[in-house]
Structures are given as structure tokens and as C-alpha cells.
Amino acid sequence: MKNAASADQQAIQSTNDKDIIVIKDMNKWYGNFHVLKDINLTVKKGERIVVCGPSGSGKSTMIRCINRLEEFQRGSLTVNDVEMIDDVKNIEAIRKEVGMVFQHFNLFPHLSILDNLTLGPIWVQKKPKDEAEAIAMKYLERVKIPDQANKFPGQLSGGQQQRVAIARSLCMSPEIMLFDEPTSALDPEMIKEVLDVMVELADEGMTMICVTHEMGFAKKVADRVIFMDGGEIVEQNTPHEFFDHPETDRLQLFLSQILQH
Amino acid sequence: MKAKEFKPLPAQPAPVSTIGVIPWLRNNLLSSPFNITVTVIIVAALLAIVPDMLDWLIFSANWSGETQAACVKDGACWVFISAWSQQIFYGSYPDGEIWRVNLSLLLLAGVIASSFALPARLRNKVSVPAYLCLPFVCLLILDGSYIGLKEVTTDLWGGFSLNVLIAAASIIIAFPFGFLWALGRQSDMPFARSVSVTCIEFFRGTPILALFFMGSVMLPLFFPANVSVDKLLRVWIILVLFMSAYMAEVFRSGFAAIPKGQYEAADSIGLGYWQKTLLIIFPQVIKVSMPNILATFVMVFKNTVFLLVIAVPEMLQVIMAALSNSNWLGGHAIEGYLFVGFIFWICCFSMSLLATSIEKKLDTSHKN
Numbered sequence: 288m289k290n291a292a293s294a295d296q297q298a299i300q301s302t303n304d305k306d307i308i309v310i311k312d313m314n315k316w317y318g319n320f321h322v323l324k325d326i327n328l329t330v331k332k333g334e335r336i337v338v339c340g341p342s343g344s345g346k347s348t349m350i351r352c353i354n355r356l357e358e359f360q361r362g363s364l365t366v367n368d369v370e371m372i373d374d375v376k377n378i379e380a381i382r383k384e385v386g387m388v389f390q391h392f393n394l395f396p397h398l399s400i401l402d403n404l405t406l407g408p409i410w411v412q413k414k415p416k417d418e419a420e421a422i423a424m425k426y427l428e429r430v431k432i433p434d435q436a437n438k439f440p441g442q443l444s445g446g447q448q449q450r451v452a453i454a455r456s457l458c459m460s461p462e463i464m465l466f467d468e469p470t471s472a473l474d475p476e477m478i479k480e481v482l483d484v485m486v487e488l489a490d491e492g493m494t495m496i497c498v499t500h501e502m503g504f505a506k507k508v509a510d511r512v513i514f515m516d517g518g519e520i521v522e523q524n525t526p527h528e529f530f531d532h533p534e535t536d537r538l539q540l541f542l543s544q545i546l547q548h
Numbered sequence: 549m550k551a552k553e554f555k556p557l558p559a560q561p562a563p564v565s566t567i568g569v570i571p572w573l574r575n576n577l578l579s580s581p582f583n584i585t586v587t588v589i590i591v592a593a594l595l596a597i598v599p600d601m602l603d604w605l606i607f608s609a610n611w612s613g614e615t616q617a618a619c620v621k622d623g624a625c626w627v628f629i630s631a632w633s634q635q636i637f638y639g640s641y642p643d644g645e646i647w648r649v650n651l652s653l654l655l656l657a658g659v660i661a662s663s664f665a666l667p668a669r670l671r672n673k674v675s676v677p678a679y680l681c682l683p684f685v686c687l688l689i690l691d692g693s694y695i696g697l698k699e700v701t702t703d704l705w706g707g708f709s710l711n712v713l714i715a716a717a718s719i720i721i722a723f724p725f726g727f728l729w730a731l732g733r734q735s736d737m738p739f740a741r742s743v744s745v746t747c748i749e750f751f752r753g754t755p756i757l758a759l760f761f762m763g764s765v766m767l768p769l770f771f772p773a774n775v776s777v778d779k780l781l782r783v784w785i786i787l788v789l790f791m792s793a794y795m796a797e798v799f800r801s802g803f804a805a806i807p808k809g810q811y812e813a814a815d816s817i818g819l820g821y822w823q824k825t826l827l828i829i830f831p832q833v834i835k836v837s838m839p840n841i842l843a844t845f846v847m848v849f850k851n852t853v854f855l856l857v858i859a860v861p862e863m864l865q866v867i868m869a870a871l872s873n874s875n876w877l878g879g880h881a882i883e884g885y886l887f888v889g890f891i892f893w894i895c896c897f898s899m900s901l902l903a904t905s906i907e908k909k910l911d912t913s914h915k916n
């Protein structure tokens with residue numbers, strides 16, 4: 288019994304050691320503008336990463352490259368052992384593993400909440416409708432708004448919409464979740480309800496990359512915090528080291544600015 | 549220190565609205581000496597014109613009878629319309645077969661009604677194929693030769709039913725075409741883009757009259773001598789292409805109204821190009837484009853009267869033929885043209901009412 292348990296433990300350990308995202312020397316240009324410069328980043332399964340940095344530093348661009356909302360021109364990216372190349376099969380395979388939550392929710396306004404959630408399972412995963420609806424309800428319960436299933440996105444508050452957006456991604460049972468400033472379009476009272484859902488998700492062992500300026504969240508859940516500026520990863524460290532002993536002067540300046548208020 | 553208790557104020561009823569007929573009159577028509585003068589002049593002018601007009605149109609009009617001889621009173625000779633009503637509505641379609649025209653019109657009405665009455669889930673599965681099949685089903689019914697009915701050749705089709713059916717058949721087919729052209733126009737593929745742009749610009753830049761002449765006079769020159777394509781079919785194709793070009797532009801402005809985030813969200817959950825286009829983008833484009841779609845339809849519907857220039861016996865053509873009929877040479881042009889105008893106005897007005905109701909129905913995105 289004890290052996291079995293430790294074997295289990297070991298299995299978890301070994302999956303956790305797996306590199307699920309590997310970015311090597313990624314470079315991207317918008318025209319002549321060099322947005323991403325030699326990005327190198329390896330994310331292990333189950334790791335929770337927070338990305339921060341000043342506006343225009345390329346945070347969004349970097350995480351949007353991971354599910355091919357943006358293309359990069361040089362370097363390589365591997366997600367769950369699939370290489371990101373210009374091939375529909377690979378892109379599809381990667382998008383299946385990666386869920387994304389946007390700053391402005393991007394729910395489909397013409398579909399009810401339930402239809403927003405079942406769309407992916409039905410059309411991409413080809414699940415039967417009742418199964419898809421069961422999954423959708425399960426995740427709506429997890430984000431604590433099952434009672435809103437038949438409403439339309441326009442009838443929900445920002446915080447509720449963002450939770451629906453999280454549930455919509457989760458319905459595709461992704462291995463990795465990307466968050467691009469999920470709370471920065473929200474009123475303070477709604478930020479907490481969204482962060483609570485994200486903390487729960489983190490506690491369940493989801494691999495997450497989260498662009499956010501919620502430093503409380505970073506301290507609480509992040510395994511690693513990454514600081515970007517001018518298209519580069521300037522510094523990365525555990526939250527404790529990151530906030531208490533920033534190495535570069537750039538990060539010190541950034542932290543002093545955002546912690547002022 | 550004890551915090552002060554927060555007591556929300558009780559809600560109060562909204563102030564009583566003071567809007568009514570009398571205040572409206574006072575505010576809008578009689579608010580200043582100038583306004584009063586203008587109002588008085590307009591009312592006087594109306595009083596001078598309207599009674600005579602009503603008298604001619606209704607009270608002294610000739611309502612019953614069969615021939616021109618029945619028009620003895622001073623007013624309008626509506627007998628002219630009633631005597632020619634069958635041709636006005638059905639052209640020269642044979643007497644005994646007119647039920648086929650009515651059936652086609654009923655099918656059209658039924659399909660339109662179904663798209664309103666059916667619950668949302670069935671609508672896409674039932675109404676969309678029904679719409680797309682409708683033109684061809686009507687074609688089979690009206691022609692008859694393929695389904696074991698008496699053949700009625702297209703030169704006998706005519707009248708107002710032709711205006712309605714050809715306009716409907718055109719817009720239905722133009723819908724997917726226009727959408728494809730709009731997609732092509734914004735596609736990354738140079739071939740698809742240049743084909744779409746050429747089609748759109750050609751058919752939008754050429755007046756419909758010129759297109760009709762091209763269709764009826766020029767196109768046959770390009771066909772081999774032994775191949776003859778039915779005139780009405782050619783006209784239909786022209787209308788479809790013309791309409792597609794307009795629809796493509798309508799859809800293009802619809803596409804522009806869809807936020808980029810919608811595409812990104814669809815991509816991020818892994819939908820393919822066609823799934824994304826048809827499930828996410830198309831419904832939203834339709835929704836924002838609805839007023840323009842209906843406007844385009846009204847335009848094409850009205851343009852069907854231009855078919856008379858190539859001697860297709862649509863409604864106005866029938867009226868003009870009737871006016872030059874030797875039994876009716878009394879000069880009933882006013883009655884005839886008024887009637888055509890009235891029928892078209894009724895149809896276009898109901899379409900704009902329809903448009904409003906569709907807009908309301910589709911409006912799910914906002915709270916108010």
C-alpha cells in the first residue's frame with residue numbers, strides 16, 4: 288500500500304518534471320519593430336508563471352505566440368512535444384492543449400452562456416451535445432455561476448463574463464492556460480471573484496502562464512515570476528526572491544513604481 | 549471606533565411623463581410665430597388639396613364594371629385595374645395553372661414565416677436549407693415539365709408575382725455568393741481576393757439597366773448558335789450577380805464591425821476556418837448587417853421593374869401593355885402608375901417593418 292502510494296507520488300513527480308512549453312531564441316518583428324528579442328523560456332507541467340512588465344514590453348505578444356494568435360519569425364516553440372510550425376495539424380494540436388483567457392473576455396455575444404461553453408466540445412472535440420452540456424455545467428459550477436447558463440453574455444457583469452470565459456477554456460480540458468491581463472478590465476469588486484477562480488485552478492495543478500499586475504496573486508500562487516521589458520525577459524525568479532531581492536535596477540524601478548500606490 | 553451604518557435610500561417612482569398629443573403640438577408646431585405661420589400655411593394647403601384628391605381617388609371613383617364603358621364618373625377608373633388584375637398579378641400564365649404561381653408564393657411566405665416561428669435550434673437546420681431550395685422548387689413548379697405538370701414556358705410568366713419571385717430567388721442565391729465574395733475580398737489568398745474584387749467592382753459599378761441589356765442582347769452572342777439559354781434564366785443570373793456584389797459590400801462593412809477578439813477567441817478554442825466563419829462570425833455579421841441587407845433587398849425588388857426594358861412582362865410592363873390596348877385607350881395611365889407605386893410601397897413598407905422586428909429579435913447582446 289505504502290509502496291503504491293509512493294509510486295503514485297513518483298509518477299506525479301515525473302509528470303511534473305516534464306517540460307510542457309519550450310521556447311528557444313524566439314524573435315518576432317512587427318514590420319521593422321523588434322517586439323520579442325531572444326526569448327528563452329521553459330515551463331514545466333503544473334508550473335504557474337506570472338509575467339509582468341511595463342506596457343508595450345511584449346508580454347501579450349509572447350503569450351499569444353504560444354497558441355499562434357501571433358506568428359514569430361525566428362526561434363522555436365514546442366508545446367507538449369508538438370513543434371509550432373506552419374502546419375495546420377500542428378497548430379490544431381497545440382491549440383487543443385492551450386486555453387486562453389483575454390482581457391476583454393471575448394465571449395460570443397450571439398450565443399447563450401451554455402452555447403458559448405459547448406461550442407468547442409461539440410465542434411472541435413466532436414462530443415455529443417448532452418455530454419458537452421454536462422461538461423459545461425460542471426465548469427459553470429466551478430466558476431460559481433451555474434444559474435446564468437441560459438443568459439447571454441451582455442446580461443452578465445464583467446466579473447461573471449470573465450469567469451464564463453475561464454470556464455469556456457476549461458471545457459476543452461486544456462493542459463495549459465494562458466491569461467492575458469484577465470482582471471485589468473474589471474472593477475475592483477469583481478477582480479477578486481475572478482482571482483479566486485484562478486487561485487483554485489492553480490491549486491488543482493493547472494499549468495498556467497498569467498500576464499497580470501496583481502502582485503498579491505503572483506505572491507500567492509506563482510512558482511516563478513518573469514519580468515519583461517523592451518521585448519526581453521529581464522529577470523525571472525521565485526516570487527519571494529523576485530519581490531524582495533530584485534537583481535536588476537530595471538526591475539527595482541518597476542517594482543518601486545507599481546508598489547507605490 | 550464604530551463605523552457609521554450605511555442606509556441605502558429607498559427607490560422613488562420615475563417622474564410622470566408629460567408627453568402627449570397636445571403638448572407635442574404645442575412644442576413642435578406652435579412654439580413660435582414663425583412656426584405658427586408655417587403650420588397654418590401647410591394646413592391650408594392640405595385642406596385645398598386633400599379633399600379633391602380623396603374625391604378623385606375614392607368618392608367619385610369608378611369601382612365596378614368590366615369594361616372602359618363602366619367608367620362614367622369623374623374620378624379614377626379603378627375598373628381598369630380590376631379588369632386587368634389577372635395579368636397584373638400573373639402575367640400570361642395560363643388560367644387553369646395559376647394555382648402553381650399561388651403555391652410558389654405560399655411556399656415563399658411559408659419559408660419566411662418558418663424562419664420567424666421556429667425555435668432558434670431548428671431554425672438553422674430547417675430554414676436555411678428551405679430558403680436555399682426554394683428558388684429551385686418554385687422553378688420546378690412554375691415550369692412544370694420536369695414534375696409531370698403541363699409545361700408553362702417562361703415567356704408566359706409575368707406580372708407582380710414575377711417581380712416578387714425573381715427578386716426573392718435572386719436574393720436567396722445572392723446571399724451565399726455575396727458572403728463568399730466578401731470573404732474572398734478579405735482573404736489572404738491573392739487569387740480569391742482578385743477574383744472577388746473584380747466581380748464586386750464590375751457588378752457594383754455597372755448600372756442594372758446596362759446589365760440587363762448585356763444579359764439579353766450581348767450574352768447570347770457569346771453562346772454557340774445552337775445553345776439558347778432562357779431569357780428569364782439569364783435575367784435571374786444577372787440579378788443574382790448584381791445583388792451578390794451589393795451583398796458583398798454589405799457583409800464587408802459587417803465584418804469590419806466584428807471585434808478582432810471574436811476571431812482570436814474562436815482560434816483559441818481551436819475552431820477551424822469554416823467553423824469560425826460560420827458559427828461565430830457569420831451570425832454576428834448578419835445581425836449587424838440586417839438593416840443594410842433589407843435595404844439592398846428593397847432596392848433589388850424595386851429594380852425588377854427595369855426588366856420591362858428587355859420586354860420581360862413584369863408588373864409595370866403589363867400595365868403599359870394594358871394602357872396601349874385598343875379597348876382601353878381612355879388614358880388610365882395615372883391609375884395604372886399609382887397602382888404600381890402603391891403595391892410596391894406596401895411591399896417595401898412591410899419589409900421595413902419586418903426589418904425592424906428582425907433587428908429586435910436578433911438583439912440579444914445588450915441589456916436594454
Ligand SMILES: Nc1ncnc2c1ncn2[C@@H]1O[C@H](COP(=O)(O)OP(=O)(O)OP(=O)(O)O)[C@@H](O)[C@H]1O
Nearest residue numbers: 317320322340341342343344345346347348349468
Ligand atoms: N499588430 C501590431 N502591429 C504593430 N505593432 C504592434 C502590434 N501589436 C503590438 N504591437 C507593438 O508591440 C509592442 C508589444 O505589444 P504587447 O501588446 O505585447 O505589449 P504588452 O506588454 O502586452 O503591453 P500591455 O501591458 O499594454 O498590454 C508594443 O509596443 C505594441 O505597440
Ligand SMILES: [Mg+2]
Nearest residue numbers: 346347348468
Ligand atoms: Mg498586453
